[in-house]
Amino acid sequence: MRRPLLVLLLLVAGCTDTSGGGGTATTMTTTATGPVPAIATTVTQVPATTLAPGVAPPFQMPAVVDVAYVQRLLDAVYRLDGEATRRAFVTGAPDAEVDERLVAIFGDPALADAKQVLADQAAVGFTRLANPPGDATVRVLEVLQAAPACIVVRADLDRGPVFREPRPAAARVMISLARADVLAFNPTGWGVVSAGVPEPGQDVNPCR
Numbered sequence: 001m002r003r004p005l006l007v008l009l010l011l012v013a014g015c016t017d018t019s020g021g022g023g024t025a026t027t028m029t030t031t032a033t034g035p036v037p038a039i040a041t042t043v044t045q046v047p048a049t050t051l052a053p054g055v056a057p058p059f060q061m062p063a064v065v066d067v068a069y070v071q072r073l074l075d076a077v078y079r080l081d082g083e084a085t086r087r088a089f090v091t092g093a094p095d096a097e098v099d100e101r102l103v104a105i106f107g108d109p110a111l112a113d114a115k116q117v118l119a120d121q122a123a124v125g126f127t128r129l130a131n132p133p134g135d136a137t138v139r140v141l142e143v144l145q146a147a148p149a150c151i152v153v154r155a156d157l158d159r160g161p162v163f164r165e166p167r168p169a170a171a172r173v174m175i176s177l178a179r180a181d182v183l184a185f186n187p188t189g190w191g192v193v194s195a196g197v198p199e200p201g202q203d204v205n206p207c208r
Contacts (some may be wrong), residue, residue: 058125084114092125
């Protein structure tokens with residue numbers, strides 16, 4: 001089984017558009033409550049030859065990355081994350097398959113965070129998790145940056161369904177995705193490499 005090669009160059013030249021087809025476009029994003037004002041979003045025209053082989057049609061990268069596309073990606077990733085959590089919950093510990101599942105959908109630092117959460121929960125017998133644990137939910141608000149190997153969005157992230165006790169949702173976090181291998185445990189061709197509130201001074205547009 002190949003370990004997924006999450007493209008962790010989103011802070012350096014790996015996310016630079018050298019195809020000559022990129023640019024800045026003004027797009028209208030839509031939320032659950034209706035349209036929001038147009039924002040300047042960096043998008044990349046993606047030649048057909050760069051589309052990931054084996055990726056199912058719903059996850060093939062469109063010429064213009066929009067909120068709906070990234071919503072599909074993140075819905076799938078966090079559903080797969082929920083499946084990994086439920087396996088650990090049932091087996092009583094994060095086993096080799098749980099690790100394989102997490103590696104398929106996350107890259108560091110998100111991967112390290114996900115492993116630490118399960119290790120911490122296993123240490124207390126998973127008593128803090130819902131029975132069974134649900135899936136974290138995400139609502140994409142806007143696409144900040146997009147390139148062939150990198151996408152950054154702002155979103156609301158709610159991990160409450162995973163836990164027994166209510167937890168507040170994280171509002172307007174920044175989620176960064178990078179290309180990943182297409183595997184049985186991740187058919188999207190993308191993985192989450194970070195999800196959280198940006199630190200002071202953090203570059204919020206790392207895909208340029």
